[in-house]
Amino acid sequence: MAKKLTIYGGGPCGLFAAHTALKLGLEVSLFEKEADFGGLAAGHRKGDNWYDLGVHMLHAFDQEIFEHCQEAMGTERIEVPLKAHIRWGGKLYHYPLRGRDILAGIPPFTLARCLTGLLFAEMEARFGSREQGSDAESALVELYGAPLYEFFFEDFTHRYWGIHPRDLSAEFVRRKMPRLSAVDVVKNLLEKLKLTKARNATEGALRFETLHYSRTGTETLSRSLARSLKENGAQLHANSPVKKIRHDGTRIIEEGDLFLSTIPLPQLIQSLAPPAPPEVIESSAYLRFKPMTVYALLVDKPKCMDALYTYYRDRIFHRVGEPKNAGLKVTPGDHTTLIVEMTCEEDDEKWTGNALPEILADLAAEGICQPEQVVEHHLLHARYAYPIFEHGFEKHLTVVTDYLSKFENLRTTGRQGAFTYPNMHSAMRMGADAVEDLID
Secondary structure: OOOEEEEEOOOHHHHHHHHHHHHOOOEEEEEOOOOOOOHHHOEEEEOOEEEEOOOOOEOOOOHHHHHHHHHHHHHHEEEEEOOEEEEEOOEEEEOOOOHHHHHHHOOHHHHHHHHHHHHHHHHHHHHOOOOOOOEHHHHHHHHHOHHHHHHHHHHHHHHHHOOOHHHEEHHHHHHOOEOOHHHHHHHHHHHHOOOOOOOOOEOOOOOOOEEEEEOOOOHHHHHHHHHHHHHOOOEEEOOOOOOOEEEOOOOEOOOOOEEEEOOOHHHHHHHEEOOOOHHHHHHHHOOOEEEEEEEEEEEOOOOOOOOOEEEEOOOOOOEEEOHHHHOOOOOOOOOEEEEEEEEOOOOOHHHHOOOHHHHHHHHHHOOOOOHHHEEEEEEEEEEEEEEOOEOOHHHHHHHHHHHHOOOOOEEEOHHHHHOOOOOHHHHHHHHHHHHHHHHO
16 A cells, blocks of 8 residues: 655645655645645735745756646746846845956955955965854855955844844854855956865855746746646645644654654644653754745836846845736736835734835835835735754754654655755755655
8 A cells, every 4th residue: 555645834845745755656645734835935815916925936956846847837837037136335236246246336445355355264264274163253254254244244144134143153154145156256266276165155146047937926836736736646735734743752643654844843843742852842942933024015107126136235125026027917017016025023013014114215215116106015924934043053953853853754854844944946855855765
């Protein structure tokens, strides 16, 4: 008889894990707490329009995943060339930053200091004996030098996370913060001169790339994957939050043979019955997530921006996207929609909607739209948007994962389930790998 796999969480990771399980001959039941599948990549219908919870577009980096998603989406898929900006020093530049952007955006004296600091940082990395720091501030200074850290990274990181880099783990830099491709130009030159060596950091975004979207936004991908799963025999259950997961200390003993969780690690620990040991529960409480709020705006204006999305360093919002530029259908046709993203805390003014006047003022200051042009606004929330890699989090994560590893028929994965930072296609790959590991 085929083994039965139960999946908790119906985001991209859980959905593609279900696809992998079906392909390998398992029976699949998937439980999602929300009414719609997709997790952070779910679409939200408000009035006549669809809104995304941030910028979520499919990449084609993983050919197997892309081909399956392409088949599921069919003719609804739209190819979109990447065009993104960053607002920096009062001007718009390409995202990711290019070499000429660095030269144009930094005053000459500051640029000289930054390049000198970068050179010294690279020389220290190659020839020095300094031990690597354990906090994000030390890791950024080690990568880029103190002047560039102070000029570009320190204030923005502090504003975005509400935590100073010295209170974040160095692992945050390695897993989350992308390298500046513009700085890589200098690094490549130093490498050719044998004055530097490769260091562990997340790769920067590609300069030229084709993304994949649809006329109704990111909801198409999740809806299409869910439909494909149902057609192939999977049992999908929406509005079904995980309440209690029974175990005997070494195995999950709910109905089914194998179990895969993509829900936040603290929630998984809290769901176990009997309860986890006190030290595990205590460590799980240290694994915090940064919430995110999106102000979804319908604007009486045909077009607001030239790019798909733009990052901002000194506004209340961190990123503004205009999905119509990627092919989203907007009603009325002479209007557009904006996705205004910002990190927050639960129940602060951003979360509750009281930040709208400041948001509208900043949008007007940037020349995006005027307050009177905003005819609708809606709030979208994500309580578990980003894992917070606080200084010292690693020991608590180890306590939790070591305990969960005792359950031979359970795996936990994905952004929330592994407490890490995959993008959408990487999360899907994590789900597929976890299923294969369970079977092995």
